[in-house]
Amino acid sequence: MMHPQYRPAELEKQTQVEWEQAKAARAIERNDRPKYYCLSMFPYPSGKLHMGHVRNYTIGDVLSRYHRMKGYNVLQPMGWDAFGLPAENAAIANGVPPARWTNDNIAYMKKQLKSLGFSIDWERELATCRPDYYRWNQWLFLRMLEKGLVYKTTGVVNWDPVDQTVLANEQVIDGRGWRTGALVEKREIPMFYMRITAYADELLAALDNLPGWPERVKVMQANWIGRSEGVEVGFPYEDGSGVLKAFTTRADTLMGATYCAVAAEHPLAAKAAGTNRQLAAFVEECKRGPVMEAELATQDKRGMPTGLYVIHPLSGDKLPVWVANYVLMGYGEGAVMAVPAHDQRDFEFAIRYRLPIKCVIASKTGAYQDTVSPWRDAYAAHGMTVNSGPFDGLEFQAAVDAIAEALERKGLGRKRVQYRLRDWGISRQRYWGTPIPLIYCDSCGDVPVPDRQLPVILPEDLVPDGSGNPLAKTAAFAQAHCPTCGGKARRETDTMDTFVDSSWYYLRYACPDNEQAMVDERVAYWMRVDQYIGGIEHAILHLLYSRFWTKVMRDLGLLTLDEPFTNLLTQGMVLNEIFFRKTDTGRIVYYNPGDVELVTDEHGQRIGAKLKADGHPVESGGVGTMSKSKNNGIDPQALIDQYGADTARLFIMFASPPEQSLEWSDAGVEGAFRFLKRLWAFVYDHREILERESESREPRSAYAYPQDWDRLDPEGAAKRREVHAILKQVNFDFHKLQFNTCVSGAMKILNAMHNPLGFQKVATGDAAYVDGLRYRRQLLHEAMHILLRILAPITPHVCFHLWRELGFGDDIFAAPWPEVDVAALLQDEIELVLQINGKLRGNIRVPSNAPRAVIEDLALTSPTALKYIAGQTVKKVVVVPGRLVNVVV
């Protein structure tokens, strides 16, 4: 018996249990149909799902279910990005080991994901904090070490002197440690790096082979890699003891170089500081420097002479070498040739320290030649070389070529490509991560842990207290035997960056149970990921590292892929309004939108907002991403509890297209709920007709269109045309991933079915009427058949249930995707828009197959056209087939 009311709570629960028992989402490798790997970025198990997760995974589930119905063999897996800092912070706060906190969170969030009805193959679940996963981080690390793709060198970290611990950038607030408030120092410690720069060229070039990625992500990656072509110039030291190397993209200005500048960390600076106390103090000050990158860009250009000189490679002039705070050690050679006339930074520096300025590039108008003064700027644009001896009179490229060639002849330079991208430092002085598999022996040195000793197990019972790394204090972990000599040795206590974990998890879903190998032939079956869905915040690092990792594994012979993700969808943020009040003391207090009521005028236009609790006004701070600090979050669980998963999914998919930001609206949620109630009530009201119609059909022909549709009455035929036109549009929109209009299409079909058996010509007892009724029932049956299927990926529970309730079949997700009956779209007569001079003036009806001349004739002789043409001559008639006629007079 069908219940008259839509009651999502029990319906969804019951449906989920059935799906789980039937293993409906299980993915099995098979070759009888194309595969579709649909991947959503796995969550960090922070405690409970937030709205961003719900949106992300709803998009993934809609695509998965849609493709299943389209006949694809779909894999939709889920796992946990389970290592990382928050677990350690929770441990510090609550005294619970990170492992337990993490596992509890995973259990809770998994339950939440299930309650949303996502068709996830849980048999493939993985968590990066489990040894059977992270052992392969260690294993591949060792392979990369063997290949020279991992190396060890010193790196700079943020050091909290009170806690004696390393801080992540986000733990440094205004230059102080987040817990202790102590001034953070920069420290140099040995760290492991992955040589991502070796792949810079390929990572950049291959972006062109990713048509399924959003343009902005590709641009962001390209900027991050930051390729620039230039020339490396050697400036011999005055005493002949060596050469100072500098990289420049403006070799055409080399003849205008009047000094050289090096970074504070440059060896030359250290050398000069050895004999110069003042300089040593300055170098120290620069090294400490501002922590925030933004401050770096705004600070004054300052410097100090080293007292050392270099020789200009082409002119032979003697140039002073300065230490300057605007030169970065991390880019190029950590040294620049300074051309004040043609570089704004060098210009400001030269003005400040009264260094010579020499113009060697003339502007097109010749205006920028010799005149240089403190109140004008450097001329940084390209131009013609002047004052450059043998290189005079050349345009940019010619000048660069000539100068590079001259340098090369002297062995003091060559053309070179420089990248902004730096190698990836993966060492973290943290507990909750993958142990780096290395052992330090006093007699044998750095010894990699042999494969047979993998995994290096991370102890799970430690409780960090915020000071230092607990691994280092745990003898059972830190003490080890040297694999080579067997003597006493120390184990590496640093762990890996969690970006390592997420760089290859999508491969492991294909073979999570393989204990013998990192990947196997099932990876070849499922990869590449056909659709990847996640937040734009991962546009650079995660996606770049994953691409890098894939290429490394390819070069190690483990994969045959070049790229991991074919199509990428970056979903928009979930926003909500921000409400606040300023207290007397000027402090801002935020109020949750759920506790705020809008005040409207008599036209329903909002004029303000007030707090429900006290009725006093609150101010609106516009909309912003849902966050704890702004107190504008909506708990998905409360939403599911109140309305059910289908309503939550429907609202999220309907409110805006997936790539755009989504503004929360309680009224919108109500609207989505109302639609599902209306759908339920409609099915309830027509269930008997529909069931009877189902029974009258051969099961096999349930999806095929009968041949006798032409006996449908004209009004019914129009409705049927409308349904199929909507279906056509919905198919197009699903293909575009524009789900909001897919929902609107479903709504339109229900609206079109309003009063489905109503006739204009009511002739009771008339045989024609009875016959007509039969076709109307058939039309209703077909429309519901289509409606439920296009809505099923979005609101699976209710559609699954109604499908069965109406006797359409046992499992809607085993039904094929509905196809447009092109015959339904045909009409004898069509309506064209009639324009006069491009302005809409009316409509004309023409036979659908009318030739152009007939259409023109009908248009020109129509009463509307005659009225507007009156007395004027027709210059031209534009006919757009099937759309409009434009008469130009």
Added chain:
RNA sequence: GCCGGGAUGGCGGAAUUGGUAGACGCACGGGACUCAAAAUCCCGCGGUGGCAACACCAUGGGGGUUCGAUUCCCCCUCCCGGCACCA
């Protein structure tokens, strides 16, 4: 500063990619049902003028191409995102 993306009713958003601007939903107004309210259902709903038929205006602002522009081109304003002493 450089790069990228936007701006459409009171609101979220449509417009088959150059062809009826405002689909669908929300909000609001009117009506039906009800003793009443909620729920539900029906009708209306960009602006201005008009009793009306209808006319004019309207896709951030200004110009252009075109029979026709939300869509293409140029300039400007504002908003969002990324990068940023990158030599």
